[in-house]
Amino acid sequence: MGKGAILGSAALALVSAARSARTVATWRTVRPLPEAPLDKGKVSVVIPVRDEESTIDGCLASLRTQRHSDLEIVVVDDASTDRTVEIVRQHVAEDPRVRLVRTDGPPPGWAGKVHAMYRGVAETSGEWLLFVDSDTESAPDLVGKLVAAAARDDADLITTPGRATVPNSGWWLLLAPTNVLLFDTASPDGSRGKAVGIGHCILVSRAAYDRTGGWRALSGEHADDVAFATAVRDAGGRTRLVDGMDSITSSGLDSFGAVWRSQRKSMVAGGAMVGGPAAGAAALGLGGLLHIAYGVAPVLMSLRGNGFVRLAGLAAWAAQAAAHRTYMVASHQSGATAVLAPVANATFGAQMLDAAWRSVRGGNLWKGRDIR
Template sequence: MVSPREGISWTSMLLGVAAIGVLIRSARTVAQTRTIVPLREPQPAAVLPPKVTVVVPARNEAAVLAGCLRAISAQTHGAQGDWLLRVVVVDDGSMDRTGEIARAHAAADPRVTVVRVDAPRPGWSGKVHAMHVGVEEAGPPEAGEWLLFVDADTVLAPDLLSRLLATAEAVDADLVSTPGGPPPRRSASWPLLMPPGLQLIGENAAPDGRGRKAFAIGHCILLRRSHYDKVGGWAAFAARRNEDVAIATAVRDHGGSTRTVDGLDHISTSGMDPFRQGWASFRKSFVAGTRGSVPLLTGIGLGQIAMSVAAPIAVAVGWRQRRPVLTAVGLLGWSAQSAAHARTAKFMRANPWLAPLAPVSGTLFGVLLLDGAGRAMRGATSWKGRRTRF
């Protein structure tokens, strides 16, 4: 029979191992953020800049689309000639004024084209189909052309496109992607959900493209048209809902180079606000990333909660049982959690003052994943009024 003291010893050992795991995990997160490329200044070009086609998929985006399109039209890229920049807005079956706003913008800017689709083709996810339609509407590729895919809830600084092109050229990348930074009136999504969310994504996809999968985020993806065609375009990912990571990984696997760029001071997104929308957005992404697998979502969610609380519990148990080694290991793990949280929050331009509460933030994200598992089990997954199927 195991004595109570032996039972406590095994508990302490498990807590110590878990706290060390937290320390290693947090150190990897900090290391990954160092592989993110800083945004470069555009340099005077010896040759004419390349043509860029911007594709904006928009479904029920009447509240934000005008700001997005004004910012795209104001890009400094194209100042050498209007033909260098063209914009295709895809009204993806919107039930609000999205189409009307897009057409008004097209009337004021001849570089803008609007195309309407009522529903995705069978076997396609909505956003992927809309982006595919946008590229098809743009017509045959031109030599050296780039494609820029931006979400309708983003606002670009005037020099963002020029900077992204300069960065891609400087690091010899075929795909660069940047998250959007927070809007002026940000919600609690940014300090609470962003750090653990990006940590989990980063554990599955590397910012420098060297991991099992390559990281990209759909807010803003700049991609060489030649590599887009090489991987089969969006048609190759017709049913995917984590299409950003999928296409970045495919570009990498087909001999291209992908990099995550820190462009957050030059692009903002309102897609994570208010908090309930940020919760729903992350939930949708992880349900999509697991293809709606209830066991996988449940396992990741429970694992996330366990890893989040391991270090504080180790501190509490070590203190109560007067085990200084366990207390020290727990404190190291907690400190590492806080450092990783602060680093990720700072990168996302979110206030890092909640870093000491990283275990709470991580636990909250675990609950979010369990919420996703529950919705997937009930078949209640949807986005922008459209049912999601896997």
């Protein structure tokens, strides 16, 4: 057995163990939403939409059931071409708390979603701003529990992912390794790296929003959720990731294909922020190859290696499985798929290669727009 094989095997096992330990420890710091809601302060909900006819009705219907007494809901249409506006107008006619703002799309230099949220905030008056995606549906106490979490944690920003409505392979093949990568560079409380923000659901105080310069300061940002949470943190605000998955669901990730397209869009957008499409493609390509190796190597070492190499491969496999199991359980799903964590890491690497190719090719990358 060569010295290089031993060192490489040991390095893989150590890296896998370190990443797993960080993921497990990080999730232990994520607290659930409080049991009791807090009905205090006006909350302004802003929903950016673009061709969301399949989801916006359920989103608005659930928000209209909120028990929070002082609530306004502003839907900002980003040049939809389907029945989205028609559906929203039905809710406007039925509930005075719901309003519609229409735009012709973002001006030069603005990302579409960011511009829509910026326009929405201008139409609100609440001391709290709640940004939700149109593919979410909320339990009646979601708003009150988010406000209660902000009070409990003395936080300026509270964010939570949505629970899957249809658990599927996209969660353990793509989202689990994404979560591990996220916690390599970001933290739930913003204490290291970037602050975690989940675009599904972000509650922020207007005072903290104003201190950041608002969405105007992030006008061209396509990876807007983490960027916004980090801006709030950097402006002196306290940010917290919480587990609110008992109170909000997301149907936008209900199939492997939907997860793949959504993640690829975020990768392309995030890569472009590195230094343009070419630099982003290079970073994504390298990351993809590394993740494929990260997933394939433990399997080959465990099945074909001998002695220390096999033990190191098994240790790396077990560590990767532990990280993935933690995420799946945190997402209120079965952790049984964790044994296939190396397959997930390799699949995630393939997705990064796809995103690298899309970064070079450009074109219609998300709802008719090039988001590089």
